[in-house]
Amino acid sequence: MVGKNQAESRVSGGHPPSTGPAQIVAVVNQKGGVGKTTTAINLASTLALEGRRVLLLDLDPQGNASSGLGIRVDSGEQSIYSALIGLKDLDEIVVATGVENLVLGPSNLDLAGAELEMVSMLNRERQLDRALSSLDESFDIILIDCAPSLGLLTINALVAARHLLIPVQCEYYALEGLSRLMESIERVRSNFNELEILGVLLTMFDTRTKLSADVAAQIRTYFGDKVFRTVIPRSIRLSEAPSYGEPIELYDRMSAGAVAYRFLAQEFLQRCLPARLGTANSTTLLSGANQP
Ligand SMILES: Nc1ncnc2c1ncn2[C@@H]1O[C@H](COP(=O)(O)OP(=O)(O)OP(=O)(O)O)[C@@H](O)[C@H]1O
Ligand SMILES: [Mg+2]
Numbered sequence: 001m002v003g004k005n006q007a008e009s010r011v012s013g014g015h016p017p018s019t020g021p022a023q024i025v026a027v028v029n030q031k032g033g034v035g036k037t038t039t040a041i042n043l044a045s046t047l048a049l050e051g052r053r054v055l056l057l058d059l060d061p062q063g064n065a066s067s068g069l070g071i072r073v074d075s076g077e078q079s080i081y082s083a084l085i086g087l088k089d090l091d092e093i094v095v096a097t098g099v100e101n102l103v104l105g106p107s108n109l110d111l112a113g114a115e116l117e118m119v120s121m122l123n124r125e126r127q128l129d130r131a132l133s134s135l136d137e138s139f140d141i142i143l144i145d146c147a148p149s150l151g152l153l154t155i156n157a158l159v160a161a162r163h164l165l166i167p168v169q170c171e172y173y174a175l176e177g178l179s180r181l182m183e184s185i186e187r188v189r190s191n192f193n194e195l196e197i198l199g200v201l202l203t204m205f206d207t208r209t210k211l212s213a214d215v216a217a218q219i220r221t222y223f224g225d226k227v228f229r230t231v232i233p234r235s236i237r238l239s240e241a242p243s244y245g246e247p248i249e250l251y252d253r254m255s256a257g258a259v260a261y262r263f264l265a266q267e268f269l270q271r272c273l274p275a276r277l278g279t280a281n282s283t284t285l286l287s288g289a290n291q292p
Contacts, residue, residue: 022055022138022139022140022141022142023140023141023142023162023163023272024132024142024144024160024161024162024163025141025142025143025144025161025162025163025164025165025198025272026143026144026146026154026157026158026160026161026163026164026165027039027040027043027143027144027145027146027164027165027166027167028144028146028154028157028158028164028165028166028181029146029148029166029167029168029177029178029181030148030149030150030154030177030180030181031148031169031176031177032148033148033169034167034168034169034203034204035167035169035201035203035204035232036145036146036148036167037060037064037065037068037145037242038068038203038232038238038239038242039165039167039201039203039232039261039264040056040065040143040144040145041056041065041068041069041145041242041247042238042241042247042248042249042257042258042261043143043165043261043264043265043268044056044099044102044141044143044247045069045099045102045247045248045249045250046247046249046258046261046262046264046265047140047141047265047268047269048099048100048101048102049099049100049101049102049249050265051101052101052140052141052269053101053103053138053139053140053141054101054102054103054139054140054141054142054143055094055103055104055105055135055137055139055141055142055143056069056097056102056103056104056105056142056143056144056145057080057104057105057128057142057143057144057145058080058104058105058106058107058145059080059107059111059128059144059145059146059147059153059154059156059157060107060111060145060146060147060148060153061107061108061109061110061111061112061147061153062147063106063107063108063109063111064145064242065104065107065145066104066106066107066108067242067245068241068242068245068247069097069098069099069102069104069245069246069247070097070098070244070245070246071095071097071104071106071245072108073095073106073107073108074108075108075109075110076110077108078092078093079093079105079106079107079108079110079111080093080105080106080107080111081107081108081110081111081113081114083105083131084111084114084118084127084128084131084156085114085117085118085121085127086127086130086131089131089134089135089136090105090131090132090134090135091134091135091136091137093105093106094137098245098246098250099247099249099250103137103139111153114153115151115152115153118152118156119152124152124156125152125155125156125159125192126156126159126160126192127156128144128156128157128159128160129156129159129160132160141272143165144157144160144161150180150181150184154184155184155188158184158185158188158192158195159188159192159193161195162193162194162195162196163195163196163197163198163272164185164195164196164197164198165198165199165201165268166178166181166197166199166200166201167200167201167203167232168200168201168202168203168219169203169204170202170203170204170205170206170211170212170215170216170219170231171204171211171215172211172215174215174218174219175218175219175222178222185197197223197226198268198271198272199226199227199228199267199268199271200219200223200226200227200228201227201228201230201232201264202215202216202219202227202228202231202232203232204232204233204234205231205232205233205234206233206234207233216231228264228267228268229263229267230260230263230264230267231260232257232260232261232264233256233257233260235255235256235257235260237251237252237255237256237257237258238255238257248261249261249262
């Protein structure tokens, strides 16, 4: 676990050079509580523990991705807010985590102010993109944990990213609001970049309920093969891990949730890094696994 003072240990380099530009993936769904942060933390950690160099950006003023990794940055300290509004370079605000190869761009409530301050900026939708382009550190994968809104912060994530990962909770109204997300994606596509949906992830699946199975079937009908084969089960261990400041791989790597995120990491790599890095070693990645 990483203490509060970890924020002081700024990342100072030492990674081997990257083999190409990082894959930038935003974890997005404006609906609250669907598993965005749980997915961002655990996917980032699992990929990092497999040897990928990963940067996780906490783009939510709630700061859950930061606290879930045991990192708290007090208001006024360097956070992703400073990088977004151009006070600091991203290199200066990122911090090491307790997970090898995983670096965090931490956030706190200050970030809520950035949304307001950016409104009057030129190229206000491109501030994260600009901040990322100044990054000296090299990463294989950059994951962005978005807030539950389609405001300017999330638009910045969509503009900076190449791919989207959309967690959808296996509950009533799962599809509600997704058409608005699709409209935002289209708008970003026509004005900024070639954003693509990497995958839709079914989360908090409860094998005991017909509802979960029905919702999963409905989402697969709607999104077809965009839906990841991996399904994240509802798991108490997953919900406990953040209060220990640990990803599930460190908290309980034999739990069903850890196994599921290892499967997701493999599918993720197959979808976004097929040519450049190859897929991870499936023996290590999937040890203890019996998912699909
Ligand atoms: N697979 C799971 N099993 C059990 N609990 C889960 C699971 N995934 C997430 N949770 C719990 O559900 C709650 C919401 O999850 P999470 O914070 O990841 O969602 P979110 O989409 O990031 O929320 P927000 O929109 O507020 O940012 C948390 O308490 C989390 O611990
Ligand atoms: Mg969240």
